[in-house]
Amino acid sequence: MDQVFYTLQDFLLHTESVTYLLVIATLVGMTVFWWFLTGKDED
Amino acid sequence: MAQVTTAEHKSIFSLFNLIALIVLGMGVYITYLRFTGGLAAVTNLSDDNPWGIWISFDLLCGVALAAGGYVTSAAVYLFGMKNYHSAVRPAVLTGFLGYALVVLALQYDVGRPWRLPYPLVVQQGTTSVLFEVGLCVATYLTVLFVEFSPAALEWLGLKKARNLVVKLTILLTIFGVVLSTMHQSSLGSLFLIVPSKLHPLWYSPYIPIYFFVTSIIAGLSMVIFESTLSHRFFSYKMDETHHKEANGVTLGFGKAASYVLAGYFAIKVMGISSGNQWHFLKTGYGTWYLVELLGFVALPSLLYAIGVRVKSLGLIKFTSVLAILGVILNRFNVCLVAFNWQLPAGERYFPHWMEIGISVFIVMIGLLLYRFIVTRMPILYEHPDYKDAH
Numbered sequence: 001m002d003q004v005f006y007t008l009q010d011f012l013l014h015t016e017s018v019t020y021l022l023v024i025a026t027l028v029g030m031t032v033f034w035w036f037l038t039g040k041d042e043d
Numbered sequence: 044m045a046q047v048t049t050a051e052h053k054s055i056f057s058l059f060n061l062i063a064l065i066v067l068g069m070g071v072y073i074t075y076l077r078f079t080g081g082l083a084a085v086t087n088l089s090d091d092n093p094w095g096i097w098i099s100f101d102l103l104c105g106v107a108l109a110a111g112g113y114v115t116s117a118a119v120y121l122f123g124m125k126n127y128h129s130a131v132r133p134a135v136l137t138g139f140l141g142y143a144l145v146v147l148a149l150q151y152d153v154g155r156p157w158r159l160p161y162p163l164v165v166q167q168g169t170t171s172v173l174f175e176v177g178l179c180v181a182t183y184l185t186v187l188f189v190e191f192s193p194a195a196l197e198w199l200g201l202k203k204a205r206n207l208v209v210k211l212t213i214l215l216t217i218f219g220v221v222l223s224t225m226h227q228s229s230l231g232s233l234f235l236i237v238p239s240k241l242h243p244l245w246y247s248p249y250i251p252i253y254f255f256v257t258s259i260i261a262g263l264s265m266v267i268f269e270s271t272l273s274h275r276f277f278s279y280k281m282d283e284t285h286h287k288e289a290n291g292v293t294l295g296f297g298k299a300a301s302y303v304l305a306g307y308f309a310i311k312v313m314g315i316s317s318g319n320q321w322h323f324l325k326t327g328y329g330t331w332y333l334v335e336l337l338g339f340v341a342l343p344s345l346l347y348a349i350g351v352r353v354k355s356l357g358l359i360k361f362t363s364v365l366a367i368l369g370v371i372l373n374r375f376n377v378c379l380v381a382f383n384w385q386l387p388a389g390e391r392y393f394p395h396w397m398e399i400g401i402s403v404f405i406v407m408i409g410l411l412l413y414r415f416i417v418t419r420m421p422i423l424y425e426h427p428d429y430k431d432a433h
Contacts, residue, residue: 014319015319019316019317023313026306030302030309038298039352
């Protein structure tokens, strides 16, 4: 996390990569959370 | 309509009225000092800290907490969730009073109240975000007034005018959503020009989105909180429909708030990631940021979800308070705590007691106006002449 970036390219490659992974995790997480939230409605 | 009960014949010398009298007296005194002696007479504001709690609490929190109006109207009139209809009028009233008091509070901060219309008619700063905020708040306050007016017109017995305004409901709701989307986010945009003054954990290019999303959370939570208080103090005013729909409103709004909070948590983490600000989490400010993010965003989201799953109304109502405190904490952090974070401690801002006094005074005016209106106008019940008119 504390690594040094020498170029803007390096910085963006790193931050965008992590952010895209977080986006995927969010999409999965929000879907699971929706099931959790509405799960008992269907019982 | 259970209007006339013994509750209405309470003595005017109640504890609440006594406290209200003291607060109003104090407020009038500080108002006199403010408008005769200037800002320096009653505030700790300075050139380094020009925005104090009159902006962070009265304005930023006031606007966010008044978001229940557009959130509820949109749910009922645009998304067709008619089972929440009984929540519309109390939410619109809270929104209308909230915005009206924001404008009142702004007069204390800005001064020279007679120049209030200047940005609209004399000197338009069309390149300023603040101009957009001013224009939207002025327009939306007018929209809220018209949205609220059917209750007043029913009370006054002006049927024709009432029926005319009711026909505009959908149009007003669309206006309300558009204007709210614009100015709720623009309040966050105000901070886009201070990347060197606002701590990197709170500063983000996404701050307008954060402000807009938190306004939805505040709106949903305020409807639950306000409904809880209304049931506690004005239950005798509510008709059967209100009593019947109340639990559904709490559960439905709790579910929505839980999901929006989860989404907000996710975009906040993405904000840290896109700026690569992770290392700040290890500092003192980072700890405070985590308190806000975990204690007042993630925790309420989880508690709301558990409350909805086990249908615990008490837990949802408790969580609404936590979520509201979270939004207030966020606005305080952005506007005060994390603002000017690099200044030495001696130059940081702490509000004068009279600044807090004016904020309490304005909240008290809101409470008294709310009580005055709901005890007279058909807010918590349907007027007998318009039963099932919706």
